[in-house]
Amino acid sequence: MKIWIFNHYAIGPGSSGGTRHYDLAKQLAAKGHKVKIFASSFNHQALKEEHLADSNRLYVTKNYDGMDFIWIKTPPYERNDIRRVRNMIAYSTRAYRIAAKMDEKPDIVVGSLVHPLAAYVGYLVSKKRKAIFYFEERDLWPQTLIDLGKVTKRNPVIYGLASIEKFLYRKSKRVIVLFDKAVGYVTNKGIEKDKVLYLPNGIDLSRMDRAQELPERVQNILSINKNKIVAVYTGSHGKANNLDVILDAAGILKAAKAPVHFLLVGNGPEKKRLMKRQQEEGLSNVNFEDPLPKECIPALLGKCSIGLLPLKDSPVFKWGISPNKLFDYMGASLPVALLCDLEGTPVEKAEGGYVIRNNFADGLASVLNNASKDELRQMGMKARGYVEKEHNWSSLSEKLEKIMLQDLKGLR
Incomplete structure (x- = not known):
C-alpha cells in the first residue's frame, strides 16, 4: 500500500x-x-x-x-x-x-x-x-x-x-x-x-533499549537528587497542561522539607510565566529544562521515580485520554500520578500509579510525601506490563x- x-x-x-x-x-x-x-x-x-x-x-x-x-x-x-x-x-x-x-x-x-x-x-x-x-x-x-x-x-x-x-x-x-x-x-x-x-x-518498546545519553546539565540535576523521589513531567507547557498544580504541590513539600524534587522538561507558551513563579516563590525543589530529543526520554525516565500528568478539569475527558507522555512513562516502567476526575484510566487498569481526583495540589503532595521507592518500582513494573500488552x-x-x-x- x-x-x-x-x-x-x-x-x-x-x-x-x-x-x-x-x-x-x-x-x-x-x-x-x-x-x-x-x-x-x-x-x-x-x-x-x-x-x-x-x-x-x-x-x-x-x-x-x-x-x-x-x-x-x-x-x-x-x-x-x-x-x-x-x-x-x-x-x-x-x-x-x-x-x-x-x-x-x-x-x-x-x-x-x-x-x-x-x-x-x-x-x-x-x-x-x-x-x-x-x-x-x-x-x-x-x-x-x-x-x-x-x-x-x-x-x-x-x-x-x-x-x-x-x-x-x-x-x-x-x-x-x-x-x-x-x-x-x-x-x-x-x-x-x-x-x-x-x-x-x-509506544515503541525498542526505543527503551537504545536510549541516548542525557545532557550533562540534566545528569547533574538527577545526580544531586538521587536519594530523593524525583517527579518528572515531560511535554508542552501550556494552559491546558495545568502545571501550576505541580508548583503548588512543590510549595507544600518544600515547606514540609520533604525529600522530593520536581523536574519539568519541555517548552510552551506558559513556561516563562511558570519559571518566574518558581523564582519568586523560591521553589528550590523545582527545575525547568529545555525539551529533549525523544530518543533521550527513556534515559531520563529511567532515572526518575514517578511521572506527572496533570490535566485541566474538563468535560471533554469523559471520552477518555491518550497522551503520548502517559505511555512514555508507563513504557519506561515509571508509575504515574494522574491528576484528573476520571474513571477507568490506563493508570487504574494497570495498577500503575495514582489517580488524584480532587484537591490536586494537596493530593499530589500527600502521595509524593508518603510513597516509598519500593512501592513506586512495583507500580512501574505493572505499568510496563500493561502497555506491552495494550499499547x-x-x-x-x-x-x-x-x-x-x-x-x-x-x-x-
Whole structure:
C-alpha cells in the first residue's frame, strides 16, 4: 500500500514531541508499505525551525526507517496568536500544492485533526488523487475548545468547526479516534459504529533499549537528587497542561522539607510565566529544562521515580485520554500520578500509579510525601506490563493494516 499522512505537528527521530505517526509509519514500512508523512519543518513543541533553517526551499524530503517525511517550511510563532494561525494556513496550502504535484498516487490518505485545516487538506488530496480517505480525530474539535472554556458553544467559529467535523465524518471511509469512549462521541453525531476505529497512542518498546545519553546539565540535576523521589513531567507547557498544580504541590513539600524534587522538561507558551513563579516563590525543589530529543526520554525516565500528568478539569475527558507522555512513562516502567476526575484510566487498569481526583495540589503532595521507592518500582513494573500488552505499536499497526487492506480489497 501507498499511505500518505497529513499531520501538521508530526516529528521524526532526534526531535521532541509526539511520535504517533512516526512510530506507526515505521511499523507499516517494515511490513513493506510505502508511507509519506507531510509535516511542518517548524517544531510545535520546541517552537523552532528544525529542517529548513537558512533555506529558501519550500520543502525537503528525508527518509527515516524506510518512510518519507515531507518537511514543509512554515512561518515561526511563539504563542497562540495570529502568527500561529498563519503557520496553520501556510502548512495547509503548501501541503496541498506539494502533494498535488507528486507523481506517486496514494492508496489511502489520512488527514489528522491536530487542527481542522490539516485534516481537510487530507480530504482534498484524497479526492484529487482518487484515494481512500481516513479522518483521524485527535482532540474532538470543536468540543474540546468548548469544554476547555476557550470559546462558547454559540461562537460562530464553533458552528464552522462543527460543520467541518460533520463534513469529514461523512466523506471519510474510516474515522480514527484515540480515546476508548470517543467511539460513542462519533456515533452520537449520527455516524455508524462500524465506521469508527479506535487506535490509541502507543509506544515503541525498542526505543527503551537504545536510549541516548542525557545532557550533562540534566545528569547533574538527577545526580544531586538521587536519594530523593524525583517527579518528572515531560511535554508542552501550556494552559491546558495545568502545571501550576505541580508548583503548588512543590510549595507544600518544600515547606514540609520533604525529600522530593520536581523536574519539568519541555517548552510552551506558559513556561516563562511558570519559571518566574518558581523564582519568586523560591521553589528550590523545582527545575525547568529545555525539551529533549525523544530518543533521550527513556534515559531520563529511567532515572526518575514517578511521572506527572496533570490535566485541566474538563468535560471533554469523559471520552477518555491518550497522551503520548502517559505511555512514555508507563513504557519506561515509571508509575504515574494522574491528576484528573476520571474513571477507568490506563493508570487504574494497570495498577500503575495514582489517580488524584480532587484537591490536586494537596493530593499530589500527600502521595509524593508518603510513597516509598519500593512501592513506586512495583507500580512501574505493572505499568510496563500493561502497555506491552495494550499499547504496543507493533500490534496497533497490525490492527490498522488489517483494516486498510480490507478497505482496499473492497474497491477491487
